Amino acid sequence: MASSDQSSPRDGEGPAPVILTFPVLDYVNDTRFKHGIRSEEYGRYHGYCSKRLCNLRRQLRISPIKSHKYVREEFPEVISDTRYLEILALTAERCWSYGMVLKSQCEASHTASPELRHRYIKRLEKALKTAERLEKACQQFAETNSINNARVYRSFMEGVVHLEHKQYNDAFGALSLYANVMEQRHRANQDRLLVESYASQLNHVNAMVKLCSFHIRSGGAKSAQKSVVHEEDHNAELISVVPDSSGNLSLFCRGAPIHVESQFLLQQIMEAINSTDKLVITDVLLTNLATTPDTENQLKTELVDKYEVETLLGSYEEIMTSITECTDTIHSEMMVSVDAQEPLRRIEGMLAIIKTLLEMEKCGFMCILALFGVYNYQKASPGCRSLPDCGEPLRFVHILKQQLETLMAEPSFQHTFHIAQEATRSINAMLMGLHKLSTGEFNDGMALINWSNSRLHHGIQVDSHCGTRFIQRSMFCFQILHKCAQLCISKYYSRAVAIYGRHRLGHVYSDKPDLDSIFGLKKQMLPCKPILFDLAQMYNDPPVVGHKSGLIGGVKNMLSSFWK
Structure with a gap:
């Protein structure tokens, strides 16, 4: 039938390939931050990568479980599992971390060790080759974002190798690309742990970029050409896109032209x-x-x-x-x-x-x-305030x-x-x-x-x-x-x-207004004893002293009031 003919694959064609999604930069930075690179413990990170690689290979059964000799790692022609891409990323990270361990030993040595330097440079070059394999695999089987991530990751490894070979111009370009991407991800990300991991990587890469810039300037060359600065008009539009006579689009920010290829x-x-x-x-x-x-x-x-x-x-x-x-x-x-x-x-x-x-x-x-x-x-009611x-x-x-x-x-x-x-x-x-x-x-x-x-x-x-x-x-x-x-x-x-x-x-809400409360007037009884009232009455109305009987009677009455 027509529906079955349309749904069935054509002759000679296999099933549609699966498009993988593997954010290399997020994965690598999160792994580095959690397993030692935060404190520059390259040996600890190398051990984690080895254990994780062993577990992934056992899961995918791409190597013998117990083997005491080297077995070449072979991937299927069509990759349909992101764990294969994870193996490539971890292999590159293991080579890079071991190279950094050897480099730290070489720098800590009191005597020059060309053999040790040769060894860690070879490990870094192997990390670069593995990163190139990862980029190629992403181009074949992954979506666009994963391809861009793998390209930036390969740029980092390339910059590290160029720096060790003292090719400072090439190292500056590759590491600057990686640093710019790290900076924009650090600003755009909301996850606290990822932000900290990107900040840690950004500090590390910026130090290498400054080193490259120093050697470039000391050699008499300029690290980068200054772009032409156009004067901005603050009354112009923030951003505008205008087509020209040939149909191509031109972009302006605050009236200043910005050259963009895309x-x-x-x-x-x-x-x-x-x-x-x-x-x-x-x-x-x-x-x-x-x-x-x-x-x-x-x-x-x-x-x-x-x-x-x-x-x-x-x-x-x-x-x-x-x-x-x-x-x-x-x-x-x-x-x-x-x-x-x-x-x-x-x-x-x-x-x-x-x-x-x-x-x-x-x-x-x-x-x-x-x-x-x-x-x-x-209001709920007329009396509600x-x-x-x-x-x-x-x-x-x-x-x-x-x-x-x-x-x-x-x-x-x-x-x-x-x-x-x-x-x-x-x-x-x-x-x-x-x-x-x-x-x-x-x-x-x-x-x-x-x-x-x-x-x-x-x-x-x-x-x-x-x-x-x-x-x-x-x-x-x-x-x-x-x-x-x-x-x-x-x-x-x-x-x-x-x-x-x-x-x-202090208004009291009642039907009859209390006028005394408005002026703060209140009737309060004073706590006094009766003798005080008698003394006050004597002060205002003293007894009449006219004759002896009157005086005695008055004094007698006065004294008797003390015992009433």
Whole structure:
């Protein structure tokens, strides 16, 4: 039948080969970090590689279990298991680590030992040959990322061998490629152990690169030619891709041309930048919300009632995914091209800034929606004096503060986002004040409310000459956020003052007002003995001394009062 004919393989063709995935750099650096290279214990690492190789060979049954003579290692023609690639990587690592053990012994020797030097150089050369075998196997049976990883790993072994042969120019180029890849992986990785392993390897490789650079300069040659530096225009777009008359694409960062060979990368960047037009919050809507005098109604009709949160977040995630794919392509290009490291890192930095701006814009709109919910908070009952829950907007404001600190680290953005940073501080103070008043911290809460009220009455004006589209969108977002905060402070400031005044006056909520408590007047009985009242009466109304009987009677009455 037709379906069976289509599904069955053709005559003379075997089953489709399996495409393997083996991240060589992650595997090697993780293994080195965990088994001795962290402390430069090359002997310990060599022992681990030997034991692991023995276990893998027993699992795959590619060598006799008990053998006292050398058996040539043979792999199948079609590799369908990543353990074969792991064997090649561990073989190269074992040769390299043993070569480093012999090198340390040679350097520690008090006398020159040409034989020992010859031995460790031969071990390093064998590690290079095994790394070349690994790269060839990955080219035949693995996917693109694994091929690039194997190429960079082979570059490291090649640089080590060139360094030992005192071929400093070749060693500098190979080790610089490996160092650049280690640096970008160190910055992009999130796993703590992998970050530490990459940092350890980066320090080791940078020391070798500096040594090569020193010998190159001492020989009178330049290590690398300085690239032509073009003057940047801070009012230009962060990154733009423009086609020329012949159809080729050209890339500009801040108005400065950046030379990139890969047209696929330029096409990918242009599509990612143009996907900004697919955002739910268009430029026209942003401008209308930022400039409208009726902020409450416009926010309700054009944003809150019109779009759901999932739709808003989904539009931003789409462009974030495109930018992430561009960054992955840049990382692949950095593994292949040695001469284009600086331009590619420049493009990667600009894409990271654009991604931060978009994340900040997304977080700003989530904060606007949360603040609008705080503004529309309804009291439970007419006599209730509770305040709204400010936990969700506070969380988004804290994220905005962190993202602004990241952008303010760039000197060119300090002046642009200074007013946005101050507005975020005012909004944070308002929300913290409402939160503290609702939790009973009246003094701190009222102080924060007063401080934010004095600052939020000043508006935000977006500079029309701030240049790039992404920066303008972010500033319009902060302007809308500031207006929404003005609505909240105008609604809750009088209520906050009333709550604080009731707290200071000690108001008792009852049907009959207690006027004495307002002025702090209270009737309290003094603990006194009766004799004190008698003495006070005698002081104010002393006995009349007119004749003897009156005097005696008065004294008698006075003395008798002591025993009553």
